[in-house]
Amino acid sequence: MDTLFFTDEHNMLIEMISDFAKSEIIPIAKEIDQTSRFPSEVISKLGDLGILSIPVPKKYGGSGMDNVAYAAAIMELAKADASIAITVAAHTSLGTMPIVLSGTEEQKKKYVPKLATGKILGAFGLTEPEAGSDAGATRTTAERKGNNYIVNGGKIFITNAGVAGLLSFTAQIIEDGKNKGIGAFIIPTDIDGLTISEPEKKMGWKASDTRQLFFNNMLISESDMIAEPGEGFKIFLKILTGGRISIAALAVGTAQGAYEKALKYSTERKAFGKEINNFQSIGFKLSDMATQIEAAKLLTFHAAWKKDNGHDIIKEAAMAKLFASEAAMKITTDAIQIHGGYGYVKDYDVERYFRDAKILEIGEGTSEVQRLIILKQILKKVESLV
Amino acid sequence: MKIAVLVKQVPGSESPLPLVSSQDWLDESQVAYIMNESDNYGLEEALQIREKNNDGEVVVVSLGPDRTQKVIREALAKGADRAIHIQTNENYPTDPLAAASLFADALKGEDFDIIFSGLQSDDLGYGQTGVILGELLGMSTATLAMATEILDNKIKVKRELEAGYFQWVTMSLPASISVQSGCNTPRYPSLKGIMGAKKKELNVVTPSVGDQNQSIKKIYAPNTAKETVMIKGSVDQVVEKLVTIFRNEIKIT
Ligand SMILES: Cc1cc2nc3c(=O)[nH]c(=O)nc-3n(C[C@H](O)[C@H](O)[C@H](O)COP(=O)(O)OP(=O)(O)OC[C@H]3O[C@@H](n4cnc5c(N)ncnc54)[C@H](O)[C@@H]3O)c2cc1C
Numbered sequence: 186m187d188t189l190f191f192t193d194e195h196n197m198l199i200e201m202i203s204d205f206a207k208s209e210i211i212p213i214a215k216e217i218d219q220t221s222r223f224p225s226e227v228i229s230k231l232g233d234l235g236i237l238s239i240p241v242p243k244k245y246g247g248s249g250m251d252n253v254a255y256a257a258a259i260m261e262l263a264k265a266d267a268s269i270a271i272t273v274a275a276h277t278s279l280g281t282m283p284i285v286l287s288g289t290e291e292q293k294k295k296y297v298p299k300l301a302t303g304k305i306l307g308a309f310g311l312t313e314p315e316a317g318s319d320a321g322a323t324r325t326t327a328e329r330k331g332n333n334y335i336v337n338g339g340k341i342f343i344t345n346a347g348v349a350g351l352l353s354f355t356a357q358i359i360e361d362g363k364n365k366g367i368g369a370f371i372i373p374t375d376i377d378g379l380t381i382s383e384p385e386k387k388m389g390w391k392a393s394d395t396r397q398l399f400f401n402n403m404l405i406s407e408s409d410m411i412a413e414p415g416e417g418f419k420i421f422l423k424i425l426t427g428g429r430i431s432i433a434a435l436a437v438g439t440a441q442g443a444y445e446k447a448l449k450y451s452t453e454r455k456a457f458g459k460e461i462n463n464f465q466s467i468g469f470k471l472s473d474m475a476t477q478i479e480a481a482k483l484l485t486f487h488a489a490w491k492k493d494n495g496h497d498i499i500k501e502a503a504m505a506k507l508f509a510s511e512a513a514m515k516i517t518t519d520a521i522q523i524h525g526g527y528g529y530v531k532d533y534d535v536e537r538y539f540r541d542a543k544i545l546e547i548g549e550g551t552s553e554v555q556r557l558i559i560l561k562q563i564l565k566k567v568e569s570l571v
Numbered sequence: 572m573k574i575a576v577l578v579k580q581v582p583g584s585e586s587p588l589p590l591v592s593s594q595d596w597l598d599e600s601q602v603a604y605i606m607n608e609s610d611n612y613g614l615e616e617a618l619q620i621r622e623k624n625n626d627g628e629v630v631v632v633s634l635g636p637d638r639t640q641k642v643i644r645e646a647l648a649k650g651a652d653r654a655i656h657i658q659t660n661e662n663y664p665t666d667p668l669a670a671a672s673l674f675a676d677a678l679k680g681e682d683f684d685i686i687f688s689g690l691q692s693d694d695l696g697y698g699q700t701g702v703i704l705g706e707l708l709g710m711s712t713a714t715l716a717m718a719t720e721i722l723d724n725k726i727k728v729k730r731e732l733e734a735g736y737f738q739w740v741t742m743s744l745p746a747s748i749s750v751q752s753g754c755n756t757p758r759y760p761s762l763k764g765i766m767g768a769k770k771k772e773l774n775v776v777t778p779s780v781g782d783q784n785q786s787i788k789k790i791y792a793p794n795t796a797k798e799t800v801m802i803k804g805s806v807d808q809v810v811e812k813l814v815t816i817f818r819n820e821i822k823i824t
Pocket of ligand 1: 275279309310311312314316317318319341342343344345387390395544547548549550551552553554557
């Protein structure tokens with residue numbers, strides 16, 4: 186890994202985040218999990234260091250590094266705390282990249298530099314109560330009135346919604362009573378007509394802010410559009426494809442964090458007169474964990490590398506996300522098993538990693554949806570052969 | 572203000588420390604190296620002085636084999652302006668006088684106002700390099716700096732003494748000052764700094780190492796033995812015995 190994908194700069198970045206995590210994140214990880222506190226002080230420091238804009242071009246105030254760097258950073262953060270990692274990933278992949286990829290030059294200049302430094306955070310609203318996996322079933326409408334749009338509807342499970350200054354979202358565009366397809370907009374979160382509800386009470390990712398939104402006759406201008414009707418859906422799916430690499434990285438980090446704790450514990454805990462890693466059923470669990478992590482890491486960095494080199498990554502990103510998230514669930518489960526009863530109580534951190542892992546098989550496309558994407562891609566290959 | 576910062580690459584505190592079979596050095600292929608802790612504070616002190624004066628240059632100087640360039644890049648990423656690598660791929664000097672002489676040769680033409688070094692290296696731990704270097708270059712010297720303040724052509728240094736006491740000394744510049752860990756809050760390198768580190772000037776010099784007054788003959792881990800003493804008797808007798816042990820052997824006063 187070190188020489189296959191990483192340059193000196195990547196290694197320096199990883200070391201820096203590892204140091205940062207040791208002094209600034211690990212000491213508070215338990216507290217922010219147990220109190221569901223959003224750690225704005227940590228996020229603001231990450232912004233100062235340039236970690237909130239790793240793949241954002243320098244031209245717009247970003248760090249201008251590649252997707253390998255971005256994946257490596259999310260992985261390193263997730264090793265320490267998944268809530269902080271998802272806050273950064275949602276802000277970057279979902280909150281900032283839609284504007285970078287499809288905003289007008291004016292929108293980019295206006296919004297991206299502030300997002301890049303973390304002066305404001307970004308959120309992304311695609312999911313609705315009745316449009317999850319089936320994101321095309323979006324019911325939110327934006328009805329054209331002259332040069333403006335009136336938005337009604339709502340979004341659910343939106344990461345960073347309560348802490349973000351900017352929100353991008355999708356809606357059905359209605360013109361003269363006709364449905365023109367799904368478009369996308371970017372708006373400041375203090376706009377009239379937008380209500381942001383209380384944070385969801387979740388199983389994991391407890392220090393990440395997740396909320397429901399309601400649009401009630403929200404008046405926005407046509408200059409707030411970031412994707413034309415019909416384009417919005419495609420662009421958001423493209424954003425999700427890139428975002429999958431960051432979820433895969435988050436999964437590898439979560440798995441790695443739990444594995445390291447289990448490995449250490451297995452050398453300290455004794456039963457029947459020996460360290461428990463001497464029992465083959467425990468030792469082989471560790472072998473399997475290490476192997477799964479290695480495989481997930483390679484899939485993730487390969488997808489990131491392909492993206493950096495301009496290749497199509499629909500299949501690779503889905504495979505990385507699917508494999509890494511399922512590996513994370515298995516590994517965090519086994520990490521608890523290796524800890525025995527101590528793994529089930531909150532004094533040891535592995536139960537947090539376990540709770541943080543489950544969402545990885547759901548968010549940014551469930552495992553089932555990833556399998557659908559992969560199947561579609563491989564069948565396409567077969568069809569082109571016959 | 573032109574400031575040099577001596578930065579050493581040392582084994583990390585969590586690194587494995589296996590020995591080579593001749594038992595006179597570490598098996599470097601298995602060691603995880605990091606920047607010496609107190610050097611990191613010296614670098615921060617220098618960067619803060621440069622930032623406060625909005626002027627000046629911070630030059631990081633490191634002695635060691637090629638691997639040392641990793642900590643040099645780290646210092647450049649944190650904000651040092653340029654670097655000098657005194658490269659010694661073989662015959663690394665373990666004698667502080669020999670090391671300080673190499674630094675003196677590399678730095679003497681440059682007229683530095685201040686040389687910051689760490690209080691001691693976390694591997695050899697002699698704590699002498701900065702002091703000897705100051706002497707060789709005819710500079711004022713101070714050790715164990717906890718804070719510094721630049722006055723006109725002078726520097727005020729808060730030195731850590733024993734038992735929680737401090738001393739302020741004012742010295743003329745140029746000065747060589749060794750810095751204690753904890754005197755400031757070292758920064759993390761920003762991504763901008765990391766991306767820019769390779770573009771900064773790194774000057775490699777390859778002097779020959781002179782005679783050394785000391786050398787390492789053998790490295791070994793000390794034997795540790797655990798001894799449990801059972802104190803028998805009535806409660807009063809046990810307590811009295813314990814107090815005696817605390818007072819005379821463990822020396823709790
Ligand atoms: C903590 C958290 C944070 C989130 N952050 C965001 C965010 O920032 N922005 C955002 O837009 N969304 C966000 N989401 C929403 C998330 O992306 C959706 O929950 C997810 O896509 C699944 O949608 P759903 O919950 O409606 O499940 P459903 O789509 O209702 O799925 C229910 C079950 O049916 C399965 N299923 C559905 N369709 C098929 C099919 N065709 N074939 C086989 N199985 C199928 C699913 O795999 C799943 O098992 C977040 C969710 C959570 C929990």
